[in-house]
Amino acid sequence: xxxxxxxxxxxxxxxxxxxxxxxxxxxxxxxxxxxxxxxxxxxxxxxxxxxxxxxxxxxxxxxxxxxxxxxxxxxxxxxxxxxxxxxxxxxxxxxxxxxxxxxxxxxxxxxxxxxxxxxxxxxxxxxxxxxxxxxxxxxxxxxxxxxxxxxxxxxxxxxxxxxxxxxxxxxxxxxxxxxxxxxxxxxxxxxxxxxxxxxxxxxxxxxxxxxxxxxxxxxxxxxxxxxxxxxxxxxxxxxxxxxxxxxxxxxxxxxxxx
Amino acid sequence: xxxxxxxxxxxxxxxxxxxxxxxxxxxxxxxxxxxxxxxxxxxxxxxxxxxxxxxxxxxxxxxxxxxxxxxxxxxxxxxxxxxxxxxxxxxxxxxxxxxxxxxxxxxxxxxxxxxxxxxxxxxxxxxxxxxxxxxxxxxxxxxxxxxxxxxxxxxxxxxxxxxxxxxxxxxxxxxxxxxxxxxxxxxxxxxxxxxxxxxxxxxxxxxxxxxxxxxxxxxxxxxxxxxxxxxxxxxxxxxxxxxxxxxxxxxxxxxxxxxxxxxxxxxxxxxxxx
Numbered sequence: 001x002x003x004x005x006x007x008x009x010x011x012x013x014x015x016x017x018x019x020x021x022x023x024x025x026x027x028x029x030x031x032x033x034x035x036x037x038x039x040x041x042x043x044x045x046x047x048x049x050x051x052x053x054x055x056x057x058x059x060x061x062x063x064x065x066x067x068x069x070x071x072x073x074x075x076x077x078x079x080x081x082x083x084x085x086x087x088x089x090x091x092x093x094x095x096x097x098x099x100x101x102x103x104x105x106x107x108x109x110x111x112x113x114x115x116x117x118x119x120x121x122x123x124x125x126x127x128x129x130x131x132x133x134x135x136x137x138x139x140x141x142x143x144x145x146x147x148x149x150x151x152x153x154x155x156x157x158x159x160x161x162x163x164x165x166x167x168x169x170x171x172x173x174x175x176x177x178x179x180x181x182x183x184x185x186x187x188x189x190x191x192x193x194x195x196x197x198x199x200x201x202x203x204x205x206x207x208x209x210x211x212x213x214x215x216x217x218x219x220x221x222x223x224x225x226x227x228x229x230x231x232x233x234x235x236x237x238x239x240x241x242x243x244x245x246x247x248x249x250x251x252x253x254x255x256x257x258x
Numbered sequence: 259x260x261x262x263x264x265x266x267x268x269x270x271x272x273x274x275x276x277x278x279x280x281x282x283x284x285x286x287x288x289x290x291x292x293x294x295x296x297x298x299x300x301x302x303x304x305x306x307x308x309x310x311x312x313x314x315x316x317x318x319x320x321x322x323x324x325x326x327x328x329x330x331x332x333x334x335x336x337x338x339x340x341x342x343x344x345x346x347x348x349x350x351x352x353x354x355x356x357x358x359x360x361x362x363x364x365x366x367x368x369x370x371x372x373x374x375x376x377x378x379x380x381x382x383x384x385x386x387x388x389x390x391x392x393x394x395x396x397x398x399x400x401x402x403x404x405x406x407x408x409x410x411x412x413x414x415x416x417x418x419x420x421x422x423x424x425x426x427x428x429x430x431x432x433x434x435x436x437x438x439x440x441x442x443x444x445x446x447x448x449x450x451x452x453x454x455x456x457x458x459x460x461x462x463x464x465x466x467x468x469x470x471x472x473x474x475x476x477x478x479x480x481x482x483x484x485x486x487x488x489x490x491x492x493x494x495x496x497x498x499x500x501x502x503x504x505x506x507x508x509x510x511x512x513x514x515x516x517x518x519x520x521x522x523x524x525x526x527x528x529x530x531x532x
Contacts, residue, residue, distance in 0.1 A: 042524050053435075053439060054439075055435050055439075072437040073435070073439060074439065075438075075439060075440070075441050077439065078438060078439075079435075079439045081432065081436075083432055085432050085433065085436040087433060087437075087450065087451065087454070088531050088532075089454040089455075089457075089531040090450075090531075098437075098439060098440060098450065099440035102437070102438075102441040102443075102446055102450075104440040116448045130530070130531040131531075132531060132532065146440075150440070150441070
C-alpha cells in the first residue's frame, strides 16, 4: 500500500461561515497505481491533493504514505501544478538540478543526472535558457524533469497540462505514460477533462460537487500501453467516457445552480 | 548556398530579415542620440543667447561662464576636494540605508506578527519628513561627514525597506511550497525564492532612492559644513554667485545620472531572466 487516506475531511472558516470543502473520504492507492481525480470545480479534489502533499492539514482524519503519517510538507512526492512552478530566475539546467541541490547531492552526480533528465525531455539545447525564453510546452517539460530528477515514488499532478493546447496536451500525456511505464511511480492526476482521465488512469475517482465527497470509483479497462492519440477511438474508451459522464454531469449541473 | 540559406531560415539566426530588422533598430538608436545632442545644443545656445540679453546675467549666469568655472574648479582642486566628500557621504549613506532597509524588509516580510506589531510605529516614522531630522543628526554626529551620511541613510532606508517588504509579501506561495516539497529548508527558500523574487522590487527601491541619497547629503551640507558640493552651492548663493550655483547643480546632476546608470547596469544583470 502506498497511500492510505482515512476519513479525511477539510473545512474552512471564512467571513464567519464554515465551508465544507471535503466531507470525510477514504481511499487507498496501491504502489504503482495511476489514479485520476475528476469532479466539478470546488469539489475538493485539489484540496485532497494538497493534503497529500502536506501543504494543508486535514481538519480530521489521517493520511499515510508507506505507513508514515503525513503531518508536514511531504518531501517524498513530486508535485506538478497547472501554474508554472519552475523558478523563472534559474536556467533550465539550474531548475532541473535544484531538487538535487536542495537534497545535497554531490555536484558531480547532480550534473550528470540533470544532463540525463534534460536529454530525456529533449531540452539539452536549452540548458542555459531562462523559462521566459521557452514555450509553454517546453516549460512543462522542465517542470516534469524537475519532479522526476529525484525519483519520488509518488507523483501528484494538479491539472498539469490544463493550460496547453489540445495537441501539446496529448504529447505530454504520452510522455507521462512513458515515464510511468519505465519507473512505475504511483500517480494521482487531478483533471476536469474526462477524456484525459480515461486516457491516462487505471482508476478514475469521481467527486461530487460541494461539499465534496467521493461519489464513485471506476476502473478503466483499457490495456496498457495506451496511445493518447488513438485510445479515444476504442469502444472501451467510449463506454468508459459515457459511464463517467453519466455520473459526473448531474454534479456539474448542481455546481452551475449554486 | 541554397543549403545555408535554408539553414539560416530554419534556425532564424543571421537570416536577411533578421539583419534588416537589426539594422533598422541600430539606425533608430543612432537617430535618437543625434536628436538628443541637438536638443542639448539648442538649449545651451538659447541659454547663452538669453543671458544678458533677455534675462539679467546675475540670475541665470551663462553656459560659457559655468563651464569656465567648472574648468577652473577642476584645475585648482576645488572640484576634487568637494566632490569627493559629497560622493563619499552619498555612497556611504546609500549603502548603509539600503543594507539596513533590505534586511529589515526581509525580516518584516518573514515575520508577519512582528510586522503587524511594529506597523503604526513604522508608519509614524515614515511620515516624518526626513529632512526635519537633519538638525538632530547634526547635534548627534557633528558637522562632519557622519551627519550627512545619517541624513541620506535615513531617507534611503525607508524607500528600500518598504520596497523590500512589499517584494517579500508579493512572493508567489506556489514557489515556496514547491521548493519545500523538493526538499528546501527555510534558508534555501530565502536564497532561491524570496530574494530573487523580491529583487525587482528591491532594485526599483534602490533606483528611486539614488536621488534621495544625494538630497540627504546636500541638505546636510547646506545646513552646516565646510566642504562638499552642497557647501559650494550654499556659499555661492550667499554671495549671489549664480555661476558657481549652476556649476554645483550640474555636478549634482552628473553624479545622479552616474549612480542611476550604474544601477541600471546592475538591474540588467540581476533581472536578466525577465
